[in-house]
Amino acid sequence: MSDEVDKTTEPKQDLSHLLDSKYPLLQQFRDACPGTFKHSQALMSMIEGVSIALDLDEDMMKVVALYHDVGKMFSPKYFSENQLENENPHDGIDPEISYHIITRHVSDSAIILLNNPDFPREITEIISQHHGTTVLRYFFDRAKKADEEDFRYKTTKPNSIESMILMVCDSIEATSRAQSQAGKLDPRRLIDDTIQRLIDDGQFDEVTMKLGDLKKIKAALAKELEGVYQKRVDYQEKDDEEEKEED
Secondary structure (H helix, E strand, C coil): CCCCCCCHHHHCCCHHHHHHCCCHHHHHHHHHHHHHHHHHHHHHHHHHHHHHCCCCCHHHHHHHHHHHHHHHHHHHCCCCCCCCCCCCCCCCCCHHHHHHHHHHHHHHHHHHHCCCHHHHHHEHHHHHCCCCEEEEEHEEEEEEECHHHHEECCCCCCCCCCHHHHHHHHHHHHHHHHHHHHCCHHHHHHHHHHHHHHHHHCCCCCCCCCCHHHHHHHHHHHHHHHHHHHCCCHHHHHHHHHHHHCC
């Protein structure tokens, strides 16, 4: 008989305390990075729906989503979601320096979690891959005529469906908010474009999955986005139109 452990029979580790709003690290994160924390909460909701569709460990994926950017606590004001209006420390800084400040949040997150015994190594590994080797496009564009390779994250590409989902959802959550505010959000197109862009960039070359799973991911994401950003009826406008018809 093989001595290898059948992981499917291993009981799931209880991670509920990491999702408790009173958990010390979570409180520190929320206080230091209120904007990032809100993004992480929105991402957690999105990832929960995808995890259910794929029968993944929901609590683990929620923890992954909630803490994926915890490293931003070391320099919160350098991230746009935590900045006040007209408050951007990147103004006047060389784009290459900005690149190093921004990209280090992945290793900072890993360091924080590796030094906390409450977090299983698997969670830290998934989080460490959520940007893979993608290009930090904003600062690459600001640098003008720079080599794209110099503005890539120097981290490991996703090697599991869990880390792939984190990468996709993280990108979509941020972009969907920006497109919604601009009145240009097309959920299904955003999902297709994001996933195809990451595939073309080779970010999922190490991920083994079925085409059926990819369809489930797209369908679950579409359901989540449409639920969050569905058009609401302008009741005042509707009442005005009804009054005109009565006249």
